[in-house]
Amino acid sequence: GENVEQHPSTLSVQEGDSAVIKCTYSDSASNYFPWYKQELGKRPQLIIDIRSNVGEKKDQRIAVTLNKTAKHFSLHITETQPEDSAVYFCAADSNYQLIWGAGTKLIIKP
């Protein structure tokens, strides 16, 4: 079946530095790529998404880039803050469902 690979599984960055999480997908027909953030003990929440007709999308300190040819997309967080500590999930649509990456635990060091 189709899959989404997400790297790294754990990312530790100094507060104020940037963080990048990468995902690759297998279904060349995928057109929708959301990112969800799940804080400890809380439910996942959508933070940003991108569709295949767009190469990059920004929302304040977060941005997502998409390379359809290479079938990968990335989440970029700049000027990281303690509240960015969470598990981040990427996903891609395939056959009318979302296929999820395994998650990246982002740790912000003070």
Added chain:
Amino acid sequence: KAGVTQTPRYLIKTRGQQVTLSCSPISGHRSVSWYQQTPGQGLQFLFEYFSETQRNKGNFPGRFSGRQFSNSRSEMNVSTLELGDSALYLCASSNGQGVYNEQFFGPGTRLTVL
């Protein structure tokens, strides 16, 4: 608007038993999806319901089933429980059909199978 709610929040069952989980979506949302979340595995899609019809199903055995009522509330049933079914089960509702809309998750039901 009230968020997505799930009941019960915690369940402990033994192998071979069955369990029913409930999900109430955000008012007005007609799509409800169910996911299994286990450490290191991310979210695995179980199924999606829209207007009482199952529109899509993930790669889970037939022991996992669900339904949706006319008020959009949804239930998930797992029969003949196995140890490997221990997980957090999340439901999510969305405003519209399909996966291209933001999914609003419930707090989850943590199922432990002994």
